[in-house]
Amino acid sequence: xxxxxxxxxxxxxxxxxxxxxxxxxxxxxxxxxxxxxxxxxxxxxxxxxxxxxxxxxxxxxxxxxxxxxxxxxxxxxxxxxxxxxxxxxxxxxxxxxxxxxxxxxxxxxxxxxxxxxxxxxxxxxxxxxxxxxxxxxxxxxxxxxxxxxxxxxxxxxx
Amino acid sequence: xxxxxxxxxxxxxxxxxxxxxxxxxxxxxxxxxxxxxxxxxxxxxxxxxxxxxxxxxxxxxxxxxxxxxxxxxxxxxxxxxxxxxxxxxxxxxxxxxxxxxxxxxxxxxxxxxxxxxxxxxxxxxxxxxxxxxxxxxxxxxxxxxxxxxxxxxxxxxxxxxxxxxxxxxxxxxxxxxxxxxxxxxxxxxxxxxxxxxxxxxxxxxxxxxxxxxxxxxxxxxxxxxxxxxxxxxxxxxxxxxxxxxxxxxxxxxxxxxxxxxxxxxxxxxxxxxxxxxxxxxxxxxxxxx
Numbered sequence: 001x002x003x004x005x006x007x008x009x010x011x012x013x014x015x016x017x018x019x020x021x022x023x024x025x026x027x028x029x030x031x032x033x034x035x036x037x038x039x040x041x042x043x044x045x046x047x048x049x050x051x052x053x054x055x056x057x058x059x060x061x062x063x064x065x066x067x068x069x070x071x072x073x074x075x076x077x078x079x080x081x082x083x084x085x086x087x088x089x090x091x092x093x094x095x096x097x098x099x100x101x102x103x104x105x106x107x108x109x110x111x112x113x114x115x116x117x118x119x120x121x122x123x124x125x126x127x128x129x130x131x132x133x134x135x136x137x138x139x140x141x142x143x144x145x146x147x148x149x150x151x152x153x154x155x156x157x158x
Numbered sequence: 159x160x161x162x163x164x165x166x167x168x169x170x171x172x173x174x175x176x177x178x179x180x181x182x183x184x185x186x187x188x189x190x191x192x193x194x195x196x197x198x199x200x201x202x203x204x205x206x207x208x209x210x211x212x213x214x215x216x217x218x219x220x221x222x223x224x225x226x227x228x229x230x231x232x233x234x235x236x237x238x239x240x241x242x243x244x245x246x247x248x249x250x251x252x253x254x255x256x257x258x259x260x261x262x263x264x265x266x267x268x269x270x271x272x273x274x275x276x277x278x279x280x281x282x283x284x285x286x287x288x289x290x291x292x293x294x295x296x297x298x299x300x301x302x303x304x305x306x307x308x309x310x311x312x313x314x315x316x317x318x319x320x321x322x323x324x325x326x327x328x329x330x331x332x333x334x335x336x337x338x339x340x341x342x343x344x345x346x347x348x349x350x351x352x353x354x355x356x357x358x359x360x361x362x363x364x365x366x367x368x369x370x371x372x373x374x375x376x377x378x379x380x381x382x383x384x385x386x387x388x389x390x391x392x393x394x395x396x397x398x399x400x401x402x403x404x405x406x407x408x409x410x411x412x413x414x415x416x417x418x419x420x421x422x423x424x425x426x427x428x429x430x431x432x433x434x435x436x437x438x439x440x441x442x443x444x445x446x447x
Contacts, residue, residue, distance in 0.1 A: 052426070053426055054426050054432045054433075056279065056432070056433040058278070059255065059281045059283075061281070061283045062278075062280075062281060062283055064283070065277070065283055065287075066277070066278055081278050081279075083275050083278070083279070083425075083426065083430045083431060083432055083433070083436075084271045084272075084274050084275040084278065084291065084430045085271075085426060085427040085429070085430040118290065118291045118292075118303075119291070121292055122271065122291040122292045123291075
């Protein structure tokens, strides 16, 4: 009887584990297939998050100068930048394809690393934001949000 | 009879005294009126000369600060004479980036976080910026914050070796204003300017005055006052330009309010500007260089 119970419990645990794995992988797959409106998401991040800095939209012809991301990698983007006194920033891209999205993600990781180096002596209070940025890649879409409200950012991005 | 004589004499004295007082009063009124009229005439001419000084703060491009063509505000008759403080520009206009008729494609901007803020907000993709947060006239020699054409990191001077520019805009001072000896800052700044001159022999080098700060900056450091900024500019930045034969560019004048400070709305921390004020700065450069 005990043996039967142990076997049943083990089978239940295995079944539960398989179900949860299945759920997360199907969720990731769903997100990769999903279509995002990068402009709307960036604008919502801008409006709904409580920023300490005054963020302004970055002109598209300045994206490569500031973020090091070439125009041929994306079809749409929306960037909001602060005025240097904080590291607060929003970046949302619809890349031309998934490979380009990978390059964009790498460039944004480089941006975060460079900002950390800039702020560590200059404004160390900004480092917590940079140490836990929201940086998401779903298929050909890439989102970055550096703020004090990661949970809100993640809810908005989805 | 005797009594009447005395009475008549007394009335006469009173009449003369009264007449004299009236004459004196009339004289005082006329004299005061003349002096007041003269005062109005002379203050009108002082305002005109001040306005002339405000509108002509930058000497011709090829001319050093001590040129005879330079207006009084940027020319010092003696080597130690500080620059006078430029009065506040009466009206601040806020252009868009597209309205600023200069793409700065022939220019390089060198400086600290304020210059970095200008880069992020200027909307001029053809301009070159060699700037980093915390950069100062000491760190500039060793800080490898610039990305060179081969992808390596290098100093500002490494980057300057890669391309020749027609205009070089320098702005340092806000990170050094708390140094114990600002004469040391000036000497080091002059060394930086000389190195830039060596690497950019054909460029016009503009040494920009330090921008004003607002009261919010005091919460960062008590050294950030209008008085300290003005003293830094008039006693050290100006003389660094003069001693190196470069052009002193008083951008501070374009951004200060009637008290000499940065307007409160211009900055969230008192030091770094919001976008529309960066464009005021840029517009000043476009119009004066």
